[in-house]
Amino acid sequence: MNIRKMTLLANLLAIAIVLNIIESAFPIIPVPGAKLGFANIVTLVVLYIYSFKDSSILTILRVLLVALLSGKLLGPVFYMSIAGAVTATLVMGIMKKTNFFGMIGVSVIGSIFHCIGQIVAGIFVIGSTAIIWYLPIMLFLSIPSGALTGIIAKRFVATWQTWHNEIS
Amino acid sequence: MKQNYWMHDMKKIKSVQTKRDMVLSIALFIVVGALFLLFRLTAFNSDATQAYVYYGDLSNPIVTIDFAYNNGEGRIIKNYDQEVPTEYGAYPIIDEETSTITLLGDYEIDGVRQIVVIEYNFAKKSVQIIQEQSPNNICSREGESTGWPLICLPNRIRVEFDTNEEDFTI
Numbered sequence: 355m356n357i358r359k360m361t362l363l364a365n366l367l368a369i370a371i372v373l374n375i376i377e378s379a380f381p382i383i384p385v386p387g388a389k390l391g392f393a394n395i396v397t398l399v400v401l402y403i404y405s406f407k408d409s410s411i412l413t414i415l416r417v418l419l420v421a422l423l424s425g426k427l428l429g430p431v432f433y434m435s436i437a438g439a440v441t442a443t444l445v446m447g448i449m450k451k452t453n454f455f456g457m458i459g460v461s462v463i464g465s466i467f468h469c470i471g472q473i474v475a476g477i478f479v480i481g482s483t484a485i486i487w488y489l490p491i492m493l494f495l496s497i498p499s500g501a502l503t504g505i506i507a508k509r510f511v512a513t514w515q516t517w518h519n520e521i522s
Numbered sequence: 523m524k525q526n527y528w529m530h531d532m533k534k535i536k537s538v539q540t541k542r543d544m545v546l547s548i549a550l551f552i553v554v555g556a557l558f559l560l561f562r563l564t565a566f567n568s569d570a571t572q573a574y575v576y577y578g579d580l581s582n583p584i585v586t587i588d589f590a591y592n593n594g595e596g597r598i599i600k601n602y603d604q605e606v607p608t609e610y611g612a613y614p615i616i617d618e619e620t621s622t623i624t625l626l627g628d629y630e631i632d633g634v635r636q637i638v639v640i641e642y643n644f645a646k647k648s649v650q651i652i653q654e655q656s657p658n659n660i661c662s663r664e665g666e667s668t669g670w671p672l673i674c675l676p677n678r679i680r681v682e683f684d685t686n687e688e689d690f691t692i
Contacts, residue, residue: 456542494554
């Protein structure tokens with residue numbers, strides 16, 4: 355791993371943590387632990403500029419560090435967010451590999467699976483299937499938010515590519 | 523020359539992908555939106571007959587709110603005591619005068635567990651969480667519910683409704 359990549363990944367992780375903490379403070383979606391998913395921008399960017407491995411490590415680190423910083427480690431919300439983040443990253447990695455959709459499509463699919471992963475973990479955490487009734491509203495909101503995340507990530511990657519070509 | 527062709531192909535793939543992205547996003551938005559509307563219009567429309575108050579991942583409700591009892595007169599059934607450390611006292615506290623049920627939540631402030639106050643209304647067949655401590659106060663912000671489950675995740679307390687008619691055993 356070269357130094358440029360290392361510093362970039364460290365910076366991106368810091369950005370992801372800050373984005374995650376900021377959006378936790380504004381619960382726009384009335385579901386426990388549900389957010390707009392702006393931290394997913396970083397997961398998506400790293401997936402496209404580096405690799406699936408780097409983006410999964412970064413995502414898991416982000417969830418762990420945010421839980422540690424907000425004092426929610428091993429709480430019910432933590433299990434839900436890690437399940438959602440891992441499912442989303444996995445699905446996005448697979449979708450990217452198929453090359454069928456662009457970044458926005460991959461992001462939308464990722465955000466749908468983020469909701470599903472979260473709800474499935476929620477069923478185990480609270481020991482009741484009642485939480486499944488939140489899925490329709492979460493899925494409905496996840497599509498525009500996933501598209502928005504994808505658009506931002508796409509712009510970021512385009513800018514990064516021009517910068518990368520200039521310096522190398 | 524060869525690289526130019528490659529660049530051209532990449533651009534073509536990118537534009538095809540962007541089109542697919544747009545089709546996917548719009549199609550999913552319409553389909554999920556329609557399903558969501560259908561769900562909102564059809565789910566939880568019938569009157570609830572019972573509401574159950576749960577704590578943690580226990581499958582037995584601590585308190586049953588029986589809306590249907592004696593043709594809508596209603597009653598509260600305490601099924602068992604909530605298991606709490608002795609220094610907190612005894613829960614649940616059922617107050618029939620103010621129509622409230624108080625349970626001890628899991629959310630702590632300065633190491634002290636906080637209470638969750640649930641208000642029921644027999645006439646409206648509704649339940650509302652009127653007091654709880656949590657970072658986002660999601661369950662108390664839900665307001666009055668007549669069928670929608672109320673879930674206080676940080677407090678690990680939830681209220682679920684049942685619309686079943688009473689079972690008659692012969």
